[in-house]
Amino acid sequence: MRLDLLRDLWLERRRRFAFWCIMVVGWSGVCGLLFPVLVDEIWVEVVMDWFNPALDLQQGYWLVALPAVGLPVLGGSFAFLEGGSLFKGQTVRHAIAFLLAYPLPRWQVYFSRLAYLLSACFLLTVAGYLSGSGMILLTGYPLPTGLFGLLPGTFLLILLLGELGVLFGMLSKSFWLDRLAGIVFLFLVYLPFGMRSGSGWVRYSPLFYVLGESPLMGGVDVVNLLVLSLSCVAGGLAGGYVFERLELE
Amino acid sequence: MRYLVLRTENLTKEFHRRPALCGVTLEVDPGEVFGLLGPSGSGKSTLLHILLDFIRPSHGQALVLGMDCQRNGLKVRRLVGYLPQNLTLPKGITAGQLLERFAALRGGVEMTFADELAARFQLNLELPCERLSPGERRKIGLVQAFMHRPELILLDEPSRDLDTAAQRELYRLIAEFRAEGRSVVMASQSISEMERICDRVAVFYRGRIIAVERGAQLRARAIRKIEMRFANPINPQIFMGLNNINQLVCDQNKVYCTVQGDPDALLKTATQFRVLDIISQQPSLEEVYQTVYGIPAYAT
Numbered sequence: 001m002r003l004d005l006l007r008d009l010w011l012e013r014r015r016r017f018a019f020w021c022i023m024v025v026g027w028s029g030v031c032g033l034l035f036p037v038l039v040d041e042i043w044v045e046v047v048m049d050w051f052n053p054a055l056d057l058q059q060g061y062w063l064v065a066l067p068a069v070g071l072p073v074l075g076g077s078f079a080f081l082e083g084g085s086l087f088k089g090q091t092v093r094h095a096i097a098f099l100l101a102y103p104l105p106r107w108q109v110y111f112s113r114l115a116y117l118l119s120a121c122f123l124l125t126v127a128g129y130l131s132g133s134g135m136i137l138l139t140g141y142p143l144p145t146g147l148f149g150l151l152p153g154t155f156l157l158i159l160l161l162g163e164l165g166v167l168f169g170m171l172s173k174s175f176w177l178d179r180l181a182g183i184v185f186l187f188l189v190y191l192p193f194g195m196r197s198g199s200g201w202v203r204y205s206p207l208f209y210v211l212g213e214s215p216l217m218g219g220v221d222v223v224n225l226l227v228l229s230l231s232c233v234a235g236g237l238a239g240g241y242v243f244e245r246l247e248l249e
Numbered sequence: 250m251r252y253l254v255l256r257t258e259n260l261t262k263e264f265h266r267r268p269a270l271c272g273v274t275l276e277v278d279p280g281e282v283f284g285l286l287g288p289s290g291s292g293k294s295t296l297l298h299i300l301l302d303f304i305r306p307s308h309g310q311a312l313v314l315g316m317d318c319q320r321n322g323l324k325v326r327r328l329v330g331y332l333p334q335n336l337t338l339p340k341g342i343t344a345g346q347l348l349e350r351f352a353a354l355r356g357g358v359e360m361t362f363a364d365e366l367a368a369r370f371q372l373n374l375e376l377p378c379e380r381l382s383p384g385e386r387r388k389i390g391l392v393q394a395f396m397h398r399p400e401l402i403l404l405d406e407p408s409r410d411l412d413t414a415a416q417r418e419l420y421r422l423i424a425e426f427r428a429e430g431r432s433v434v435m436a437s438q439s440i441s442e443m444e445r446i447c448d449r450v451a452v453f454y455r456g457r458i459i460a461v462e463r464g465a466q467l468r469a470r471a472i473r474k475i476e477m478r479f480a481n482p483i484n485p486q487i488f489m490g491l492n493n494i495n496q497l498v499c500d501q502n503k504v505y506c507t508v509q510g511d512p513d514a515l516l517k518t519a520t521q522f523r524v525l526d527i528i529s530q531q532p533s534l535e536e537v538y539q540t541v542y543g544i545p546a547y548a549t
Binding site: 004008011091094097099101102104248249 | 264301303337339355
């Protein structure tokens with residue numbers, strides 16, 4: 001990986017990142033401010049009834065504890081779109097082809113881009129968590145136990161969505177098709193969360209692997225994190241394999 | 250076996266079953282300026298992209314500086330300079346900083362030579378990249394392609410967007426590199442450019458090479474559209490006897506015609522009368538393809 005390429009990517013994309021960062025920080029901040037109200041059981045039940053009366057209290061709690069759920073959605077959207085835009089479009093392809101006219105191996109160019117995606121996802125996750133938890137602390141309410149234990153899982157989930165965006169960016173020629181696919185995918189990721197935890201479908205949600213069934217009580221689930229980490233490694237390598245064979249027309 | 254800077258054998262590339270390059274075989278000698286002439290979409294850039302391993306051929310093989318361009322891509326690209334057709338520059342840095350970045354990526358570049366090249370092209374290195382005109386962007390592309398004194402330089406439409414002075418400088422630079430034994434392969438749609446600086450030219454049509462001409466041959470076969478205005482009405486019969494005149498039209502004191510090759514006889518005949526004006530135009534590529542290679546205009 002070349003640090004100069006990574007630096008150039010950050011310089012080039014800093015405004016886009018700042019926009020998404022403001023969105024995530026704002027969202028998490030507002031949710032942190034409202035946290036004492038949201039965790040009130042009465043409010044939780046109101047939202048649960050509206051969303052899905054079949055939910056158990058723990059799931060309902062997570063639906064309203066929006067920073068935890070909202071961060072992967074916003075962060076995941078950012079990662080998917082950003083991952084795609086790192087390799088898609090005529091201008092981007094021309095820029096990559098021009099770099100490859102220099103004596104640089106393809107893997108260096110690919111991993112520099114992946115490192116940018118990884119660092120952007122990490123910073124976005126940390127910014128969201130700091131904003132949310134900071135606001136909770138400002139309200140004088142104690143931080144939920146195990147909140148920061150979710151950070152690695154959320155980050156890995158966002159990164160995985162970013163890698164999926166990278167693959168779409170390289171393989172799909174249509175901007176709209178992959179955006180649609182991204183939205184459908186994000187929807188599918190979170191849909192099982194609206195079902196009963198006993199349902200078999202819930203296991204198809206990557207969020208399940210991050211949070212487990214009782215996230216705040218259980219802290220970090222090492223096995224689930226390992227599954228997610230391996231998926232990220234596999235996603236990164238799959239992207240590298242595709243990029244190695246990518247035709248830069 | 251003689252050493253060749255570039256050798257392709259039966260190079261074929263298909264995109265989604267549509268052929269972009271069909272069985273291209275060519276050889277470029279050291280110290281040669283070789284042109285790839287053809288309309289847009291005729292396969293010139295595709296060939297350059299294969300040589301740089303941006304895309305892989307469907308069939309055939311390409312050797313650059315004696316090395317397989319796929320297996321030894323990294324080594325090849327270390328010794329080759331490339332100017333792309335479309336150069337995307339980053340924002341927020343100056344032209345000078347950008348050249349330093351290119352030099353760092355390349356490694357082993359003498360910045361004094363890069364600065365010298367920038368000065369020759371009258372490129373203001375203090376300007377931010379986003380404020381550069383298309384011509385100045387092209388100059389940056391040229392400087393980065395030449396700055397490491399490569400053995401082989403691949404140029405895709407090098408004179409596009411350049412002003413006349415910069416074009417002249419480019420031709421001088423190419424001549425200097427040729428004199429040092431370095432080779433240049435350039436793709437262009439400009440027949441006059443090819444005539445002027447190339448030793449040999451491969452003429453592309455729909456992914457195939459239909460002819461490889463020497464620069465002098467191209468000049469001899471060159472077609473010009475001539476328009477002459479005389480002080481008095483003239484008798485068109487006097488031009489009809491000339492061998493290399495076609496499409497002759499006389500209108501009172503004006504004569505329109507096309508001349509293939511040397512216009513000497515036409516000019517000598519015309520000077521028997523008082524000439525008020527003479528305009529010579531290069532025909533379009535389509536017209537050249539039609540007249541010289543017998544390819545209908547619509548087909549290009």
